[in-house]
Amino acid sequence: xxxxxxxxxxxxxxxxxxxxxxxxxxxxxxxxxxxxxxxxxxxxxxxxxxxxxxxxxxxxxxxxxxxxxxxxx
Numbered sequence: 732x733x734x735x736x737x738x739x740x741x742x743x744x745x746x747x748x749x750x751x752x753x754x755x756x757x758x759x760x761x762x763x764x765x766x767x768x769x770x771x772x773x774x775x776x777x778x779x780x781x782x783x784x785x786x787x788x789x790x791x792x793x794x795x796x797x798x799x800x801x802x803x804x
Contacts, residue, residue: 759774
């Protein structure tokens, strides 16, 4: 665990330990997600297509999409 201080300009420095864990470097974009009273910082994907690929893979029962596509005819 690391500690960061909020500056008078509302800025923080991401501690080295966290930067190394995220694999980010100077100039990289970060995503800041607020979930209730918790803030999560994530590295911004270089490619959204690659980051989202496969997320819905297990969302549908097997052969569901094949059946849906077959109903279009």
